[in-house]
Amino acid sequence: MAKQTTKEQKKEIILSLFNPTTVYNLKELEKLSSKLGIRSNLVKDLVTELTNDNLITSDKIGISTYYWRIPPNNSTEYKRLTSQLHVKELEKQRLTQQEQQLKAERCDASRADMIDEYAALSKIGDVPFCLEHYRSLCDGVDVMRDDVNRITEDVFVLRRFVCDTYGMLVGDFDRNFGVGDDFELLD
Numbered sequence: 001m002a003k004q005t006t007k008e009q010k011k012e013i014i015l016s017l018f019n020p021t022t023v024y025n026l027k028e029l030e031k032l033s034s035k036l037g038i039r040s041n042l043v044k045d046l047v048t049e050l051t052n053d054n055l056i057t058s059d060k061i062g063i064s065t066y067y068w069r070i071p072p073n074n075s076t077e078y079k080r081l082t083s084q085l086h087v088k089e090l091e092k093q094r095l096t097q098q099e100q101q102l103k104a105e106r107c108d109a110s111r112a113d114m115i116d117e118y119a120a121l122s123k124i125g126d127v128p129f130c131l132e133h134y135r136s137l138c139d140g141v142d143v144m145r146d147d148v149n150r151i152t153e154d155v156f157v158l159r160r161f162v163c164d165t166y167g168m169l170v171g172d173f174d175r176n177f178g179v180g181d182d183f184e185l186l187d
Helices: 007-017 026-035 040-052 074-126 131-166 170-177
Strands: 023-025 057-061 064-068
Touching (some): 007 040, 026 040, 040 057
Antiparallel strands (some): 023 064
8 A cells, every 4th residue: 555645745846847947837747746756637736836826937828837946035035034034923912902902991890890899898997996985885675675575475465365365256356456467576
């Protein structure tokens, strides 16, 4: 079984056919490449790619297209590479500026949030806290709860008395005197 060649290897084989003094048309290249193991129907695509990559040159003369390879012109290659470098540098500058802008926006937003949170926490810290005042309020709450429970028990006693004495239903008593379903002792 024969070893398969990659597309890049096939391009190298076709490039090896060219020397500075020879000029080929497509038919000649197909004949030569078939002897080297490349199918003739692939040659046109490979030659087109090599032409696009500026590795070989082509020109249409009459109805035929001719291909040749001139040794690389360093100034042309240098110009091409410098233009690519310039494009890449501009892209890098644009991306760097975009990165800095995004960082600044993110920092500004998070900084504003932190300042707001600090101001809210500072206001909480400014509230004076007196333990004695808190304890006296708690004691006052306990006294008020006991008073409310005593009044609630009195209402229960009054309701039982009225219902037993006059034969009234508990629901009727609650409805007539505005006693709600949630009326009960506090814990």
